[in-house]
Amino acid sequence: MADGVEVRGNTVRVYFRWQGELCREPVPGPANERNIEHARRLATIINYEIEAGTFDYARHFPDSKRLHESRFGYYLDLWLAIKKNELAYSSYRGTESKANTHVRPKWGEAQADKIDHIELQEWIQKELAAHLGNKTIKEIVSIMRQTFRLYSTRNKQAFDPTHGITIRLPDDEDPDPFTRSEIDKILTTPTKRVQELNLIKVAIYDGPRISEAQALAWEDVLDVEKGIIRYRRAVVRGRFKVTKTKRSTRVHHLLKPAREALIEQHALTGHLPAETYEVVDRDNRTVRKEKLRLVFLNSLSGKPFYENALRERFWKVHLDHAGVRYRGPNQCRHTFISQMLSLGVVPLHWISNHVGHSTITMIQRRYGKWIRTDGQDVPTLIEKLLEL
16 A cells, blocks of 8 residues: 555555545556556545645545535434434424424535535525524524534544524513413303313412423322322423423422312312323433323313313413413413512522422523512511511
8 A cells, every 4th residue: 555545456445534534435447557547646636635625525536435424414314313312302303303494405415524604604694594583593503513513523623614603592581471360360261171270270379380280190199188299290292201300390289279279170080090101201211101190181082181282272262261361371380480479478499499490590580570560568568577
């Protein structure tokens, strides 16, 4: 092997170092003197182009296996396979959709080392920004950035064209909780869907995520009459999973309205036989089968709530009948937190622990909104507590 050429049997190959790796590619034709000389000239040209920064792998070796394995789409597939085992099902589904809808059609067949920063910027500004919000664009750029990071583990000298691309996000929207007058309208408007209304009452007066309330089972109820329950799973996009963190698994003593809803539900579903459900553990891989009797079921079908059935088939219609401005059902959680804050006497740490947050930071940043029409006369309350 000399001068960038090697002969193996009747095959001539050129070899060269490209992006930190030793590459070998066959030269068409037999291993005769003429073809070997052609291979030497080719090796000289390739090394010159590499030094000059003009080497184009596809131009010299369009059928190379290395080209297939250098496509951006090849590494995108590898990255998605890794994420499938790391992410929760719902998170992976969203990530895969963005990758296949936005990234793959544009960059899947491109050679990863040929994608440059300016091309990416033009794509973001001219194509993505025309119809997508910054949050979605940021997630798409993150997919590309992580894929390039994976590519660089095999191509040590690779440049990441996403470097320096920053997508700024707008401030989070403030919670938009229901006022007490709206709560009264919601809970007193007649409906045949009693179970859905009981679920909403628990959400308003205990503050779970809707996905947690939908996955609540009688096996989680420690005392019906006293209203002692434990949240330890959620249902997202039709799949049951344990709560996101251990802190999110928590025992609650329900307030009176929520306790009354639980007692009413016990008469409706407490006697039903258990069904077997698959529950995904926190590693997003381990699946355990649990026999559960769900507390809340779809009043019409008698089946669990899946996807957006509660919102689309009950909540929107019920708010319209109640004459209440529409907000999503998760505003019930905001409502509970904001009502607790508006009292002025409930410790932030208690609220944070109650709703499953690890610190009070999230409460301070997002949920510290006073419902001013409901707020207490704080100066009078302070005077009373201090006996002034």
